[in-house]
Amino acid sequence: xxxxxQLQHIIKNSLPVDVxxxxxxxxxxxxxxxxxxxxxxxxLLTKRLKSNPLVIANNIKDKIVSEMIERVEASAPxxxxxxxxxxxxxxxxxxxxxxxxxxGSSDYGRNxxxxxxxxxxNPTGILHIxxxxxxxxxxxxxxxxxFAGFDITREYYINDAGNQMYNLGVSIKGRYKEQCGLSxxxxxxxxxxxxxxxxxxxxYDFYKDSKLNESVEFFKKEGLDILINxxxxxxxxxxVNFDVFTSxxxxxxxxxxxxxxxxxxxxxxxxxxxxxxWLKTSDLYDEKDRVLVKKDGNxxxxxxxxxxxxxxxxxxFSGLIDVLGADHHGxxxxxxxxxxxxxxxxxxxxxxxxxxxxxxRNGEEIKLSKRTGKTITLNELIDEVGVNAARYFFASKxxxxxxxxxxxxxxxxxxxxxxxxxxxxxxRITSIMRNYQxxxxxxxxxxxxxxxxxxxxxxxxxEDVVIAAAQKGLPHLITNYLYxxxxxxxxxxxxxxxxxxxxxxxxxxxxxxxxxxxxxNNAARLIGIILRDEM
RNA sequence: GCGCCCAUAGCUCAAUUGGAUAGAGCGUUUGGCUACGGACCAAAAGGCUGUGGGUUCGACUCCUACUGGGCGCACCA
Numbered sequence: 001x002x003x004x005x006q007l008q009h010i011i012k013n014s015l016p017v018d019v020x021x022x023x024x025x026x027x028x029x030x031x032x033x034x035x036x037x038x039x040x041x042x043x044l045l046t047k048r049l050k051s052n053p054l055v056i057a058n059n060i061k062d063k064i065v066s067e068m069i070e071r072v073e074a075s076a077p078x079x080x081x082x083x084x085x086x087x088x089x090x091x092x093x094x095x096x097x098x099x100x101x102x103x104g105s106s107d108y109g110r111n112x113x114x115x116x117x118x119x120x121x122n123p124t125g126i127l128h129i130x131x132x133x134x135x136x137x138x139x140x141x142x143x144x145x146x147f148a149g150f151d152i153t154r155e156y157y158i159n160d161a162g163n164q165m166y167n168l169g170v171s172i173k174g175r176y177k178e179q180c181g182l183s184x185x186x187x188x189x190x191x192x193x194x195x196x197x198x199x200x201x202x203x204y205d206f207y208k209d210s211k212l213n214e215s216v217e218f219f220k221k222e223g224l225d226i227l228i229n230x231x232x233x234x235x236x237x238x239x240v241n242f243d244v245f246t247s248x249x250x251x252x253x254x255x256x257x258x259x260x261x262x263x264x265x266x267x268x269x270x271x272x273x274x275x276x277x278w279l280k281t282s283d284l285y286d287e288k289d290r291v292l293v294k295k296d297g298n299x300x301x302x303x304x305x306x307x308x309x310x311x312x313x314x315x316x317f318s319g320l321i322d323v324l325g326a327d328h329h330g331x332x333x334x335x336x337x338x339x340x341x342x343x344x345x346x347x348x349x350x351x352x353x354x355x356x357x358x359x360x361r362n363g364e365e366i367k368l369s370k371r372t373g374k375t376i377t378l379n380e381l382i383d384e385v386g387v388n389a390a391r392y393f394f395a396s397k398x399x400x401x402x403x404x405x406x407x408x409x410x411x412x413x414x415x416x417x418x419x420x421x422x423x424x425x426x427x428r429i430t431s432i433m434r435n436y437q438x439x440x441x442x443x444x445x446x447x448x449x450x451x452x453x454x455x456x457x458x459x460x461x462x463e464d465v466v467i468a469a470a471q472k473g474l475p476h477l478i479t480n481y482l483y484x485x486x487x488x489x490x491x492x493x494x495x496x497x498x499x500x501x502x503x504x505x506x507x508x509x510x511x512x513x514x515x516x517x518x519x520x521n522n523a524a525r526l527i528g529i530i531l532r533d534e535m
Numbered sequence: 536g537c538g539c540c541c542a543u544a545g546c547u548c549a550a551u552u553g554g555a556u557a558g559a560g561c562g563u564u565u566g567g568c569u570a571c572g573g574a575c576c577a578a579a580a581g582g583c584u585g586u587g588g589g590u591u592c593g594a595c596u597c598c599u600a601c602u603g604g605g606c607g608c609a610c611c612a
Contacts, residue, residue, distance in 0.1 A: 294610040494576040
């Protein structure tokens with residue numbers, strides 16, 4: 001059980017009245033002279049106990065007793081401050097070593113099945129930096145929630161149907177004709193990225209000009225295969241993983257889209273106007289109604305999207321999470337409304353909006369544009385700064401932050417990147433371990449260093465940090481935590497020598513730094529960073 | 536115009552989602568390499584948290600009105 005959870009139980013038992021366990025807020029004071037942990041429960045009980053918080057705190061404090069607690073103080077205006085005892089902290093070192101890679105994991109999620117959908121970039125081009133942020137967020141959230149005891153399915157939705165696919169086919173065919181030395185044109189809403197030219201070149205190299213009479217459909221299929229492959233390859237390189245790729249076309253093939261349309265009609269939520277079929281989404285959360293079937297008989301993207309989300313619910317997930325860019329925020333209300341119409345609980349669909357990444361090069365903004373195809377690809381980014389630094393960069397910012405990303409600056413600063421600081425701590429530990437030939441001990445009678453205790457306090461917090469990150473969907477709590485641990489280790493390293501002639505002294509410290517290393521690597525793994533042992 | 540998001544040190548970002556004296560990195564300044572890896576450590580300077588009101592024991596955090604930015608407002612996805 002995590003430290004906070006344990007303290008909640010201990011405090012609950014000390015109270016004169018019954019409270020919900022989660023009403024007891026446990027915090028870590030910024031100033032450690034206010035305790036290792038503190039609670040504000042006394043403030044919350046003022047009305048029920050008809051007394052002032054400090055009096056309540058004083059009455060409660062002596063009833064808070066546990067072998068992990070050294071002492072408890074009441075502090076104005078009513079905080080209860082808890083100090084852990086040192087032998088408890090020291091014992092945690094053995095616990096960490098014993099649990100090793102599973103240290104920090106918990107059953108907090110009670111195995112609830114959660115589906116997390118992220119990236120889902122249209123296969124009309126390769127991944128650029130903007131996709132990187134969503135990819136890192138989704139991947140990290142998945143890892144963190146899985147570690148906190150949720151049953152996570154990582155999913156990518158491939159929009160391989162609809163008219164953007166037709167435009168892809170037309171664009172590739174145009175470039176193919178260009179390869180063949182013929183006149184060509186790319187339509188206004190076609191795709192102009194250099195990868196489209198690459199695809200046409202591949203087709204030309206293979207078939208020469210024998211495919212000039214092929215329909216757009218042929219080029220569409222060829223392009224789709226190549227692009228999906230490229231996307232998967234890039235994600236793999238970026239250590240972003242998926243369990244399931246769901247194709248939009250497959251929803252049509254399985255008849256789910258038509259069935260969804262029928263259900264919506266039967267629910268009485270559709271009407272016809274101007275030759276199109278509308279869904280009355282304004283009945284609930286949406287500001288206006290949306291078209292499901294266009295005048296020309298084609299479906300809008302919304303219909304298969306509703307079918308897709310229904311299918312996810314039908315697959316038995318108790319919660320769905322969609323990771324979307326800020327430019328899609330208008331989408332939330334229409335999809336939620338649609339799902340309610342079909343009888344699903346829309347509150348179980350959690351849509352996480354990430355703010356946009358503004359791309360700069362030499363301080364100048366690069367406008368993403370289909371027309372020019374100008375962008376910075378994910379691959380370019382990785383080539384320049386590496387996977388670790390790129391992932392850390394995205395992971396360390398909260399999703400509400402509108403970030404500027406200047407590739408030139410990133411390359412220039414890559415040696416100052418916090419990830420190096422973390423890796424350096426890991427490399428130092430590895431190096432010390434290599435230099436030590438003796439035994440690793442499991443009692444810690446000689447360890448008595450303030451920084452060391454601060455570190456132990458930090459290490460035992462890990463499970464709570466993971467739970468908080470999972471619960472709130474904030475992977476950057478893990479990056480912050482990891483950075484803190486690395487910093488503490490560097491301080492400790494400077495404060496006392498670890499390898500000496502004294503085998504007891506050294507063997508105890510080796511165990512300690514081993515525990516630090518375990519926690520650092522577990523945290524790093526959750527955010528897709530692999531710590532090198534050598535710099 | 537309407538809706539969502541944002542505004543914190545010179546710059547890039549945190550702040551345990553309402554807690555105690557708002558913290559890091561970069562940059563600037565000072566000190567430390569005969570300590571296991573100096574890509575490090577110790578320290579200083581830098582803030583009316585965009586502005587004005589409000590809510591309460593307590594506000595960067597919640598409400599409200601402004602100011603300034605990002606993103607939406609399709610029979611595109």
